[in-house]
Amino acid sequence: MKHLLNKGVAYFTYSLLIFTSLDIMANRGEEIAILSDKNNDGFIDSSSSMKMDLINKKGDVVSRKLRFRRLEVPDDGDKSIAIFESPRDVKGVAILSYAHKVEADDQWLYLPALKRVKRIASKNKSGPFLGSEFSFEDFSFQEVEKYKYLFLREENYLDKPCFVVERIPLDPYSGYTKQIVWIDKKNYLVQKIHHYDRKFFHLKTQLFKDYRIYEGFFWQPHEIEMINHQNGKKSVLYFDEVKIKNGFTERDFSQNSLKRSR
Amino acid sequence: MIGEFIVDKRHFFNTGVYDQQKAHSSFTFSPEVFLENSEGIFHFKGKLRKDNEDSERNLIDIQELYIINILDEREIKYGISKEFWGVTETTHRVDVINQTDYTEAFDGEEKLGQPMIKISYERKWGLLDIYALFGFRERNFYGDKGRLRLPISISEKGVIYSSSSKNKRTDFAIRWSNYFDNLDIAISHFSGTSREPIFLPSHEKINALIPRYDVIDQTGLEIQYLIDSLAIKAELISRSGQGDRFSAATYGFEYTQVGIFESRTDLGWVVELNHDDRLESSPYVLGTRLSFNDVDDSQILSGFIVNNKSKEIGFLLETSRRVGECCLLSVEGIYFDDRDEDNGQQKLFQAIQKDDFIRAELIYYF
Numbered sequence: 001m002k003h004l005l006n007k008g009v010a011y012f013t014y015s016l017l018i019f020t021s022l023d024i025m026a027n028r029g030e031e032i033a034i035l036s037d038k039n040n041d042g043f044i045d046s047s048s049s050m051k052m053d054l055i056n057k058k059g060d061v062v063s064r065k066l067r068f069r070r071l072e073v074p075d076d077g078d079k080s081i082a083i084f085e086s087p088r089d090v091k092g093v094a095i096l097s098y099a100h101k102v103e104a105d106d107q108w109l110y111l112p113a114l115k116r117v118k119r120i121a122s123k124n125k126s127g128p129f130l131g132s133e134f135s136f137e138d139f140s141f142q143e144v145e146k147y148k149y150l151f152l153r154e155e156n157y158l159d160k161p162c163f164v165v166e167r168i169p170l171d172p173y174s175g176y177t178k179q180i181v182w183i184d185k186k187n188y189l190v191q192k193i194h195h196y197d198r199k200f201f202h203l204k205t206q207l208f209k210d211y212r213i214y215e216g217f218f219w220q221p222h223e224i225e226m227i228n229h230q231n232g233k234k235s236v237l238y239f240d241e242v243k244i245k246n247g248f249t250e251r252d253f254s255q256n257s258l259k260r261s262r
Numbered sequence: 263m264i265g266e267f268i269v270d271k272r273h274f275f276n277t278g279v280y281d282q283q284k285a286h287s288s289f290t291f292s293p294e295v296f297l298e299n300s301e302g303i304f305h306f307k308g309k310l311r312k313d314n315e316d317s318e319r320n321l322i323d324i325q326e327l328y329i330i331n332i333l334d335e336r337e338i339k340y341g342i343s344k345e346f347w348g349v350t351e352t353t354h355r356v357d358v359i360n361q362t363d364y365t366e367a368f369d370g371e372e373k374l375g376q377p378m379i380k381i382s383y384e385r386k387w388g389l390l391d392i393y394a395l396f397g398f399r400e401r402n403f404y405g406d407k408g409r410l411r412l413p414i415s416i417s418e419k420g421v422i423y424s425s426s427s428k429n430k431r432t433d434f435a436i437r438w439s440n441y442f443d444n445l446d447i448a449i450s451h452f453s454g455t456s457r458e459p460i461f462l463p464s465h466e467k468i469n470a471l472i473p474r475y476d477v478i479d480q481t482g483l484e485i486q487y488l489i490d491s492l493a494i495k496a497e498l499i500s501r502s503g504q505g506d507r508f509s510a511a512t513y514g515f516e517y518t519q520v521g522i523f524e525s526r527t528d529l530g531w532v533v534e535l536n537h538d539d540r541l542e543s544s545p546y547v548l549g550t551r552l553s554f555n556d557v558d559d560s561q562i563l564s565g566f567i568v569n570n571k572s573k574e575i576g577f578l579l580e581t582s583r584r585v586g587e588c589c590l591l592s593v594e595g596i597y598f599d600d601r602d603e604d605n606g607q608q609k610l611f612q613a614i615q616k617d618d619f620i621r622a623e624l625i626y627y628f
Binding site for chain 2: 054056062086087088089090091114115116119121122123124125126127128131175198251254255256260262
């Protein structure tokens with residue numbers, strides 16, 4: 001009986017230790033995510049042009065071009081506009097997003113042929129973006145509050161010492177059940193993400209390359225690669241003409257402003 | 263300069279009720295220029311259309327020719343333009359700024375350019391657009407040789423206006439819109455010559471109608487409310503000046519299933535009901551859209567329109583995809599089923615019951 005009781009106490013102590021350490025791991029994971037998120041604070045606004053290569057299994061490439069503008073919103077998620085330039089049939093189509101910290105983002109779509117601004121009703125952003133391996137979700141801003149974190153380990157990735165953190169999306173509409181994120185210890189920049197689908201399969205790997213620094217603090221990866229392990233396809237985003245502090249205002253990110261984009 | 267060149271071929275399965283031909287084709291050329299800087303925008307878009315059978319479908323139109331001047335307090339648009347109002351998908355009740363290019367698409371989605379000055383104020387309380395609309399454009403109709411035509415031919419001569427300034431009247435419109443979390447709302451008012459005519463029998467020609475364009479006052483309300491991924495929509499109007507005051511409404515919902523059967527394909531649903539004080543029936547529409555989310559952006563649209571009183575059914579199936587980087591190909595088929603029985607109800611499809619067709623359209627972008 002005493003033996004059993006001892007065992008019980010030992011088990012209790014042990015599980016307490018585990019829970020405490022899990023707590024510590026969660027806290028540490030979140031701290032790293034916060035530091036990584038704080039990295040670019042104070043950029044005010046940014047603009048860039050993007051080329052997206054869609055590469056199939058055989059290696060055939062088709063390209064898409066778009067322009068991107070973003071506005072930092074204090075105490076809420078950022079506002080952004082993506083305007084499509086090619087292929088030609090979607091030229092001028094634009095997507096306006098208001099990201100929010102916890103609740104679902106607001107999105108509007110502008111269709112220039114109909115001159116119509118349409119609210120996107122679907123909260124489900126797991127669908128493919130412009131036929132690529134990126135989903136709409138991969139394009140939205142990764143607000144810290146949208147995930148639960150767990151610090152996993154430290155390890156080198158491409159000779160860079162990194163923190164490895166697991167994050168679980170809190171959004172019930174997310175297409176992912178978990179993501180493993182590699183963040184470098186020196187600058188707290190995301191280097192790699194493994195995305196796990198609803199069946200917990202490792203569906204996609206996202207690589208962040210060619211980070212360049214603007215105005216001494218704003219880090220921008222100039223190449224983001226998304227590899228889909230299920231269908232063998234990949235999509236690569238190349239950034240160009242990156243500029244921060246353009247002097248954009250709230251008005252440049254209104255539904256009405258969409259009608260002026262082309 | 264950029265633009266589009268469109269080849270459109272339509273094949274009808276039967277000779278028309280009015281002996282119209284089976285094969286129709288048309289060509290459309292649409293050049294476009296868009297310039298912008300931080301203070302403003304210049305936009306030009308023209309449209310030239312040539313039809314091989316129905317000369318009433320020939321068109322020369324300036325769709326857009328305007329500048330927008332962006333000021334600190336407001337934004338002003340001067341020139342010819344198109345303006346869309348509304349939230350529903352199948353019928354556009356409140357959308358009154360532009361005349362419908364009826365012969366381009368009989369669903370009323372295509373519009374003609376309208377000369378205007380528009381002043382926009384964007385504030386915390388929403389967006390306010392104020393319009394002065396200069397001059398009026400008649401609606402175009404299919405000619406006697408055209409398919410999908412009305413049962414009686416429309417006379418071009420002797421169009422009647424209730425305004426003494428005829429088609430030179432300056433019309434006014436105002437619209438306020440805003441959104442509050444999941445609710446989008448807009449209220450509008452239009453005072454001017456109705457874009458939609460009523461028809462009077464012609465005194466000069468037997469079996470012909472003359473369009474009459476009355477001066478109307480129309481107040482519109484647009485509401486959209488989002489519940490998760492479901493959008494509930496309604497458009498309501500109340501119009502005076504065209505006989506007795508009447509109201510009309512379109513209401514329904516739109517819902518999208520993202521990634522059906524664990525694939526990349528999205529399936530969207532639209533159900534919309536119509537009410538119009540002037541009609542006995544209340545037709546409804548059920549539509550679906552399959553988006554394959556592939557590199558070529560392949561889609562399949564289908565829709566049923568059902569006239570609840572006469573039991574007529576129209577069915578549409580449309581598929582489209584990108585071809586290379588320059589082109590877009592769409593193929594659509596429309597079938598009208600009126601069951602040929604006379605149940606004593608107002609028929610919507612009587613004149614077009616033999617106008618089932620298949621259409622292929624190729625758009626080349628330059």
